């Protein structure tokens with residue numbers, strides 16, 4: 001086992017040298033999590049909007065359901081989807097287990113409640129007159145929907161960043177659903193877990209640094225974005 | 234509703250909890266009319282206007298816009314939202330510039346947008362405010378911007394909820410001037426106010442909402458408006 005200082009030095013070398021294996025892992029992470037966010041966001045925003053603007057029986061129940069789902073551990077999401085997707089499972093015929101698609105599914109499930117809960121809070125804080133004004137100005141339902149989304153854009157961006165931050169660093173579901181296959185389903189968190197368990201710290205540290213950098217960046221944007229926008233009166 | 238048509242509502246009912254806010258209300262607006270809607274605070278003026286604009290659901294009522302008859306609010310809703318414009322007591326301005334707010338009223342692509350925007354800004358005397366963030370405007374400027382935005386949406390009927398509340402004398406004067414302009418263009422106006430004397434010169438007809446009933450009152454400033462063709466409000470079947 002190498003010393004920590006040595007490993008860190010080696011990690012920097014790997015990053016700066018543009019180590020192909022390393023950057024492949026990083027690319028897989030961004031691809032999977034990016035797809036998950038793209039897939040999850042439209043239905044999540046629609047759900048958040050419905051929860052914020054329509055009154056129907058069961059609405060409160062749904063809201064508390066989504067805030068409960070926020071705290072479901074990633075491994076439990078992984079396990080549930082694993083059971084569904086495994087050969088004996090009801091969706092076994094889809095043959096998705098240990099593919100990037102399965103990882104995307106897991107991350108969609110993880111991102112969805114965050115997007116709904118935070119999106120709902122953001123849309124809830126938009127004055128109800130915004131919707132009415134849009135409609136009375138002649139906007140179609142779809143256009144009025146986007147006009148209201150725009151009013152909540154900073155809060156919605158915060159939701160997006162929070163959801164992205166969670167799924168890109170998540171290890172449990174990716175490990176179980178992707179299987180940590182090199183050059184295919186090995187992403188940053190599963191690679192860190194594997195390398196560390198083998199005592200190969202350099203790559204783990206390099207990837208950890210990438211995640212940290214990403215976390216700082218997302219947080220920086222979040223700080224910048226929060227409190228933006230002029231409140232309505 | 235085609236220009237010059239009628240707007241007719243009958244059997245309008247609305248209750249909040251145990252309180253009957255609108256009790257079998259009937260209302261008829263004729264072309265080029267300006268109607269003042271009075272009633273004490275909480276009488277239901279805002280609720281009535283919001284129902285007429287298709288923004289709030291009543292418990293019953295039928296609607297006629299021009300030649301088209303709608304047996305229920307639900308069926309009338311789309312047409313109401315199209316033809317009838319509701320202006321909130323505190324106008325909602327979208328988070329953007331004055332120009333952005335005006336453009337919203339023009340919808341998607343439409344020819345001559347720029348000319349319309351310029352005309353609107355001239356009309357409210359706010360040409361130098363084009364780039365100003367709308368939410369930094371003063372109360373009077375907000376009200377004028379809301380009126381210009383409403384005008385750009387070219388509704389046939391405008392329902393104004395307390396348009397001069399919280400305005401100082403000068404801003405009130407300018408707002409009244411703009412309302413006169415809208416009326417002269419043939420837009421049917423209904424102005425809700427619990428402070429009716431400001432509008433006596435503008436409105437040729439006054440209705441009063443009290444205990445869920447609409448009563449037609451003779452205008453005190455009668456005779457000041459030439460084109461007053463208003464069919465009086467009739468009481469519901471009592």
Ligand SMILES: Nc1ncnc2c1ncn2[C@@H]1O[C@H](COP(=O)(O)OP(=O)(O)O)[C@@H](O)[C@H]1O
Nearest residue numbers: 249250254272273274275276277278279280281
């Ligand atoms: N969504 C609502 N739910 C319950 N009560 C309401 C609602 N909207 C208005 N009200 C009540 O209806 C009454 C009439 O309100 P409103 O139409 O605003 O009166 P006005 O504009 O004449 O002052 C008020 O007592 C108000 O509290």
Ligand SMILES: [Mg+2]
Nearest residue numbers: 278279280394
């Ligand atoms: Mg009111």
